[in-house]
Amino acid sequence: MxxxxxxxxxxxxxxxxxxxxxxxxxxxxxxxxxxxxxxxxxxxxxxxxxxxxxxxxxxxTDLDDLVGAAFELAFRQLSNTVGDAAATAPQDRRAKVTAVLEAMVDFFLDAPAKGKLLSTKGYGHPAVAERRLARSEDVSRAFGGILRQLVPDREADDPAIDLTARFLVGAFGDTITAWIEQSLPYPRDKFIHDNVELFLGTITALARL
Missing domain, CATH: 1.10.10.60 (Homeodomain-like)
Structure with missing residues (x-):
């Protein structure tokens, strides 16, 4: 000591x-x-x-500092959970996308307060507004990395990959927010299935960009 x-x-x-x-x-x-x-x-x-x-x-320092720290903790936990799922899933496109979405959905189900804090519209505290914007950039970059593994025929710096990553992350962020707030009456497995299909359809469309 x-x-x-x-x-x-x-x-x-x-x-x-x-x-x-x-x-x-x-x-x-x-x-x-x-x-x-x-x-x-x-x-x-x-x-x-x-x-x-x-x-x-x-x-x-104050309540804003506390809320900001809570947001960062929840984001790290979600990132670790999703990152582990992506790293251990097979390289098969469907398996990889399913593992990532399952990890995210189950995190939101297991910790709804954390999910609401992280979601785009679920929690509007000003202390997290800038953090949410910055972390959405982090998520888009991370998913861009996953996309590059799933479309290895594209150049790594292809801007269409970043466009697709942002499109999917933004759309899914709004979608899962609506779902956890019960605006979308979907059971878990159906919600995951339908979103996987939307992700796969979008990734397939990437070939035409």
């Missing part, structure tokens, strides 16, 4: 702060899941975490 570092309950202070930060982020998701965006306040998050509000301000 570094000289001068203090321990509480057998844990270094830095580790306790890190654990409290994680505890508060998880509490924020719980509050959103139960009370929606309107219920997300410093006081409610602290209460859900079983902590004093002073610990919120120890980890976050």
């Amino acid at each position: 570094t000289k001068g570092a203090r321990q509480y309950g057998g844990l270094p202070a830095d580790q306790r702060r890190s654990e409290r930060r994680d505890q508060l982020l998880n509490a924020a998701f719980e509050v959103m899941a139960v009370d929606g965006a309107g219920g997300l306040t410093i006081r409610n998050v602290a209460k859900e975490a079983g902590l004093s509000t002073r610990f919120v301000y120890e980890s976050f």
Whole structure:
């Protein structure tokens, strides 16, 4: 242990702060899941975490900082989940697209508050507006990488691949938002099947661009 570092309950202070930060982020998701965006306040998050509000301000500047951190955490978790699915799926076009969409859909089902926070229209907090725009660029680039594997006959820098990736990511973002908000009355398996067909049809159309 570094000289001068203090321990509480057998844990270094830095580790306790890190654990409290994680505890508060998880509490924020719980509050959103139960009370929606309107219920997300410093006081409610602290209460859900079983902590004093002073610990919120120890980890976050304000509510915007907390919400922004929650968004980034949810995005990393979704990215890791989808990335693992894409990496382990067979190179077959249908299998790869199905694995990616299944991973995304199941993430949204298992963690609806995180899904709403990440979705284009499901959560309009200003603290995540710029982050959502930046991360949508990240998602488009990532899916562009998957497309390049699925259409190896195209040049890697073909702008039509980026166009198709943006088209699919943008369309699916709006579609899954509507679905988790129950504007589209689809059961899970049918939702995945129909979206896979739309993705495959669009990828096939890429050959004509």
